[in-house]
Amino acid sequence: MSEYNHTKIEKKWQQKWEQDKPSKALNPGDEGFDDTKPSYYILDMFPYPSGSGLHVGHASGYIGTDIIARKKRMEGFNVLHPMGWDAFGLPAEQYAIQKGQHPRKTTDLNSDNFRKQLKLLGLSYDWDREIDTSKPDYYKWTQWLFLKLYEKGLVYKKNVPVWWCDELRTVLANEEVIDGRSERGNHPCERRPMTQWILKITAYAERLLDDLKHIDWPYGIKKQQQDWIGKSIGAEVDFTIEGTKEKIRVFTTRPDTLFGVTALVLAPENPLSKTLPTTPQAPECEEYIKAAMSKSERDRKAETKQMTGAFTGAYVTHPLLDETSPHYKIPIYIADYVIADYGTGAVMSVPAHDERDFLFAKTLNLPILPVIIPRDGEEPDLDSCFTDEGVLVNSGKYSMYPTEKARVDITSELVLKNSGNAKTTYKIRDWVFSRQRYWGEPFPLYLDKNDNIIPANLKDLPVELPPMEDFTPSADGSAPLNRAQDWINLKDKPELKDLKRVADTMPGWAGSCWYFLRFMDPHNTKGAFSNTAVNYWKQVDLYVGGASHAVMHLLYARFWHKVFFDFGLVPEPEPFKKLFNQGMVTAFAFRDKTKRLVPSDDVEKSGQNYIQKSTKEPVEHFVTKMAKSLNNVVNPDDVIKDHGCDTLRLYETFMGPLDIDKPWSDDGISGCVRFIKRFWHLFYDDSGQILKNLSSPPPTEYKGDELTIERALNVCLKRTNESFDGFNFNTAIAAFMEMLNEVSKHKASINSSQAQRLIKALFPFAPHIASELWESTGNTTQLDFEPWPKHIDKYLQKDTYELVISINGKVRKKLPTAINTPKDQLEALAKSALEDKLEGVTIRKCIVVPNKLVNFVVS
RNA sequence: GCCGAUGUGGCGGAAUUGGUAGACGCGCAGGAUUCAAAAUCCUGUAUCUUCACGGAUGUGUCGGUUCGAUUCCGACCAUCGGUACCA
Numbered sequence: 001m002s003e004y005n006h007t008k009i010e011k012k013w014q015q016k017w018e019q020d021k022p023s024k025a026l027n028p029g030d031e032g033f034d035d036t037k038p039s040y041y042i043l044d045m046f047p048y049p050s051g052s053g054l055h056v057g058h059a060s061g062y063i064g065t066d067i068i069a070r071k072k073r074m075e076g077f078n079v080l081h082p083m084g085w086d087a088f089g090l091p092a093e094q095y096a097i098q099k100g101q102h103p104r105k106t107t108d109l110n111s112d113n114f115r116k117q118l119k120l121l122g123l124s125y126d127w128d129r130e131i132d133t134s135k136p137d138y139y140k141w142t143q144w145l146f147l148k149l150y151e152k153g154l155v156y157k158k159n160v161p162v163w164w165c166d167e168l169r170t171v172l173a174n175e176e177v178i179d180g181r182s183e184r185g186n187h188p189c190e191r192r193p194m195t196q197w198i199l200k201i202t203a204y205a206e207r208l209l210d211d212l213k214h215i216d217w218p219y220g221i222k223k224q225q226q227d228w229i230g231k232s233i234g235a236e237v238d239f240t241i242e243g244t245k246e247k248i249r250v251f252t253t254r255p256d257t258l259f260g261v262t263a264l265v266l267a268p269e270n271p272l273s274k275t276l277p278t279t280p281q282a283p284e285c286e287e288y289i290k291a292a293m294s295k296s297e298r299d300r301k302a303e304t305k306q307m308t309g310a311f312t313g314a315y316v317t318h319p320l321l322d323e324t325s326p327h328y329k330i331p332i333y334i335a336d337y338v339i340a341d342y343g344t345g346a347v348m349s350v351p352a353h354d355e356r357d358f359l360f361a362k363t364l365n366l367p368i369l370p371v372i373i374p375r376d377g378e379e380p381d382l383d384s385c386f387t388d389e390g391v392l393v394n395s396g397k398y399s400m401y402p403t404e405k406a407r408v409d410i411t412s413e414l415v416l417k418n419s420g421n422a423k424t425t426y427k428i429r430d431w432v433f434s435r436q437r438y439w440g441e442p443f444p445l446y447l448d449k450n451d452n453i454i455p456a457n458l459k460d461l462p463v464e465l466p467p468m469e470d471f472t473p474s475a476d477g478s479a480p481l482n483r484a485q486d487w488i489n490l491k492d493k494p495e496l497k498d499l500k501r502v503a504d505t506m507p508g509w510a511g512s513c514w515y516f517l518r519f520m521d522p523h524n525t526k527g528a529f530s531n532t533a534v535n536y537w538k539q540v541d542l543y544v545g546g547a548s549h550a551v552m553h554l555l556y557a558r559f560w561h562k563v564f565f566d567f568g569l570v571p572e573p574e575p576f577k578k579l580f581n582q583g584m585v586t587a588f589a590f591r592d593k594t595k596r597l598v599p600s601d602d603v604e605k606s607g608q609n610y611i612q613k614s615t616k617e618p619v620e621h622f623v624t625k626m627a628k629s630l631n632n633v634v635n636p637d638d639v640i641k642d643h644g645c646d647t648l649r650l651y652e653t654f655m656g657p658l659d660i661d662k663p664w665s666d667d668g669i670s671g672c673v674r675f676i677k678r679f680w681h682l683f684y685d686d687s688g689q690i691l692k693n694l695s696s697p698p699p700t701e702y703k704g705d706e707l708t709i710e711r712a713l714n715v716c717l718k719r720t721n722e723s724f725d726g727f728n729f730n731t732a733i734a735a736f737m738e739m740l741n742e743v744s745k746h747k748a749s750i751n752s753s754q755a756q757r758l759i760k761a762l763f764p765f766a767p768h769i770a771s772e773l774w775e776s777t778g779n780t781t782q783l784d785f786e787p788w789p790k791h792i793d794k795y796l797q798k799d800t801y802e803l804v805i806s807i808n809g810k811v812r813k814k815l816p817t818a819i820n821t822p823k824d825q826l827e828a829l830a831k832s833a834l835e836d837k838l839e840g841v842t843i844r845k846c847i848v849v850p851n852k853l854v855n856f857v858v859s
Numbered sequence: 860g861c862c863g864a865u866g867u868g869g870c871g872g873a874a875u876u877g878g879u880a881g882a883c884g885c886g887c888a889g890g891a892u893u894c895a896a897a898a899u900c901c902u903g904u905a906u907c908u909u910c911a912c913g914g915a916u917g918u919g920u921c922g923g924u925u926c927g928a929u930u931c932c933g934a935c936c937a938u939c940g941g942u943a944c945c946a
C-alpha cells in the first residue's frame with residue numbers, strides 16, 4: 001500500500017483493538033495480572049450523554065488523556081482508563097420529556113451514540129468497564145453507599161427554605177442556583193420552605209477545606225472551593241434585651257470592635273423580632289418586615305447598596321460596659337442587609353469599621369463611633385470606614401491593644417462574663433439532596449406511620465424505579481412517584497405493608513459521587529467495589545475535565561469519599577490526586593455593526609478583512625462558544641470522515657496547550673492533513689515501495705545523513721517527552737513537524753532503529769497510522785507495550801552554533817562558531833567582527849556567555 | 860466591588876535558570892508543475908524606512924531593576940471566568 005487511506009487503516013486497527021483489547025486494565029487476581037507493573041489511573045469526567053452528541057470540544061479533553069494513557073502503557077504502567085455515562089438527572093429527563101419518550105429509552109439511545117462517537121476517535125478506553133449510573137446494577141450500590149451516610153447520621157429530613165424552580169418543578173441545591181436562576185436551563189427559582197432530604201455536608205466542612213492542602217489541583221479551583229466553604233473565625237456575643245432576661249446572640253469576626261457597636265440589627269426573618277418588648281414605633285417595624293419578606297430574593301439582591309431598615313423601639317445593653325456609659329444602651333433595628341441563614345441572623349453594627357454597617361448608619365443617620373486607628377498613627381477619617389487591623393481606642397482597658405490581641409482578650413472576657421464564646425462559622429450550607437423528579441435514584445428508606453425513618457436492608461437493594469407511563473413532574477411540587485401508589489405502599493413487599501416508600505429521588509450528582517470507585521471493580525455483584533481493587537488502584541492519579549464543576553461535583557465527590565474513608569472503605573482521604581482543567585474549544589463567528597450574528601456562509605474574505613456577501617458590509621470576526629443556536633458546532637464524525645481520526649487528534653492537540661480555550665478553524669486542520677501524508681511518505685519511495693534501507697540495522701557509529709537524521713530524531717524525542725510535563729502537546733506536534741522537514745530530505749538513509757523510534761513516539765498521538773507503519777516496516781508486536789523511546793544526550797549536541805554579538809544588548813552580528821570555543825577567543829572573535837562599529841567608542845565591559853553570546857557595554 | 864486567569868504578527872500559538880522574540884502550523888504573496896484546475900513542491904512573509912547593504916520600532920500601557928526583560932518588581936488598562944450584602 002503506497003497511498004495513505006485513512007478510512008481503511010483506521011477501521012482495520014479499530015477492529016483489531018476491539019478484538020485484542022490492548023487497553024484492558026487488569027485487577028489483582030485477574031488472569032495475566034502483573035504485580036511488578038505500577039498502577040496508573042487516568043480519568044475523564046464522564047459525560048452526561050446528551051441528545052446532541054459529542055462535539056470537538058469534548059473530544060479535546062478525551063484526546064489529551066488518551067495520549068497520556070497510551071504513553072503510560074508504553075512506559076510499563078498498568079493503566080486504568082475507563083469511560084461511562086452519567087445518565088441520571090435533570091437534563092436527561094428534560095430531554096426525554098421534550099422527545100415525548102421514556103428517559104430509559106432516550107438515555108440508551110444517547111449513550112449508544114456517544115460510545116460510537118468515542119470509538120471513532122480511537123480512544124484507548126477499557127470498554128469492559130463501561131458503567132451507566134441509571135442502571136439498577138449500578139444504583140443498587142449508590143443506594144448502599146447512601147445508607148452508609150445515613151448510618152453516620154449525615155442524612156436528615158427537615159422543613160427549610162429551599163430553592164424551588166417552577167419551570168423544572170423541583171427543588172435544587174444551593175450549588176445549582178446561580179443568581180436566583182437554575183444552573184440547568186436558566187429558569188427563575190424562588191425560596192420556599194419545604195420538607196426535604198438533606199445531607200450534612202457541613203459536618204465535613206473543616207476537612208474539606210483542610211485537605212485541599214494535600215491535593216495537586218489548579219489554584220483557582222481550590223480557591224473556589226475554599227470560598228464556597230467560607231470559613232470565618234470570630235466570636236458569638238450575647239446582648240441582653242433591655243428590661244428582660246432575653247438575649248440576642250450575634251456572630252462577628254471582629255470582637256475587637258465591640259466597643260464601637262452603635263446598633264444591633266436583625267434580619268427581617270429573624271423570629272426574635274416578634275418577641276421584643278413592644279413600643280409605639282413597633283407598627284412601622286412590622287410594615288418593614290412584611291415588605292421585606294414579600295420581596296423576591298432577586299429584588300432584594302438587586303437592591304444591593306440601597307440600605308433600608310426600621311427601628312424596633314427596643315434596646316439591648318452592651319455586655320462589657322456599665323450603665324453609666326453613654327454607649328451602654330444599643331437600639332435594635334431590622335434591616336434586610338442582614339441575612340437570616342448566616343451566623344445567627346443578627347449582627348452587631350459597627351459603622352466605623354464595617355462597610356455595610358457604615359452605609360447603614362449613613363442612611364439612617366446613626367452615630368459612628370471609631371474604636372480602631374491605623375497603626376501608623378493617622379487620624380481616623382469620619383467620611384469612610386477603616387476595616388484594617390490597627391490599634392484600639394475608646395475601648396476601656398483594651399485601648400492601645402493591637403486588634404489581633406484585643407480579639408483574643410475581649411473574647412476571653414465575654415466567656416468569663418457568660419456573654420459569648422469563640423466561634424467559627426462556615427458559609428457552606430447542608431446539601432439539599434431530594435428532587436421532585438422521576439429520573440433519579442429512589443431513596444433506600446421507608447417511613448412508618450409516625451414518619452420515622454427506616455433504612456432498607458442490603459437484600460432489598462436496589463430499590464428500583466417503578467416503570468411509569470407518565471413520569472412528568474407534578475405542578476403542585478409533589479414528586480411523580482407519588483402517583484405510583486402501589487410502589488409507594490410497598491405492594492411488592494407484603495411483609496412491609498405498614499411502611500411507605502419515599503417519593504423523592506436523589507439529584508443527578510449522586511451517581512458521580514463514587515463512579516471513579518466503581519470503575520475500579522465494575523462487575524462486582526457482592527459489593528460496590530472490593531477491598532483488593534481499591535487498595536490496588538487507590539485513587540485517581542489524574543482527573544481531567546472542565547472547570548465548571550468546581551463547587552458541585554468536585555465538592556460532593558470529595559464529601560462522599562471522606563465518609564467512605566471514615567468507614568475504612570477506601571484507603572485514601574481524597575478521591576482525585578491531581579486535577580487538570582482542559583480548556584474549551586470555541587469557534588469563530590461573524591457579526592455585523594449592530595452585533596447581529598451573520599451566518600458564516602454569507603461571509604467572504606477580502607484581503608485581511610471579512611465582508612458580508614449579501615450586503616457588502618464589513619463584519620467582525622470574533623470568538624465564541626460552540627452552541628447549537630449559533631450553528632457553529634463542529635461534529636467530530638464529519639471531520640473524521642473527511643480527514644481521518646488521526647488527523648483530528650493531531651489537530652486538536654496542535655491547536656494549543658490542553659488547558660486554554662482555543663478556537664476551532666476548518667482551515668487550520670490542513671496543516672495536520674499534510675503532516676500525516678508526509679509522515680506516511682517518509683517510509684516509502686517514489687514508486688510506492690517501502691524504503692530498502694529500513695531493513696538495515698543501525699551502524700555502530702552514526703555519520704553523514706544518518707547522523708543528521710539521528711540528531712533531528714533525538715531533538716524530536718526530547719521535546720515530545722517534555723511536552724508531557726506541561727500538558728502542552730502542541731509543542732510535541734511542532735517537534736514532529738520540524739523533524740519531518742529536516743529528515744524528509746534524507747529519507748533514503750533512515751535505518752530500522754530510527755524508523756522504529758519515530759513510529760513509537762508518534763503512537764500516542766496518532767495511533768492508527770503509527771500501527772500501520774509499524775506493521776508495514778516489518779514489526780509484528782503490539783505497539784501499545786513497546787518501550788517508550790528516549791533521547792540520547794550526545795545526539796542533541798551540534799558542532800557549531802550561531803554566536804550572537806551585541807552592543808548594549810542590541811544584536812549586531814551573528815557568527816557561526818565552533819561549539820565550546822573558550823571565552824577569551826570568543827571575545828577576540830566578536831571584537832574583530834564588530835571592528836567598524838566599535839571604532840572610536842570605549843568598551844566598558846564585555847559579557848561572554850559561552851555557546852551563546854558576547855555583549856559589549858559601550859559608552 | 861472582591862477573587863482568579865489571560866494580554867506576543869492577519870490568525871492558532873513557540874521561546875530552559877533573564878541571553879537571537881515570532882519556532883511550528885494556518886493564511887497571504889510570488890514561482891515551478893499542469894491545456895487548465897486541484898493536489899504537490901520551492902521561495903518570501905512583525906511594522907516602518909531604504910533601490911539595496913542597512914537602520915529604527917516592537918511581546919496590553921507607564922515606570923523600575925539589569926550589560927541585557929515576553930520572562931523579575933511596582934502602578935495602571937482591557938478581555939474572559941467565578942462570586943457577591945457571609946458580619
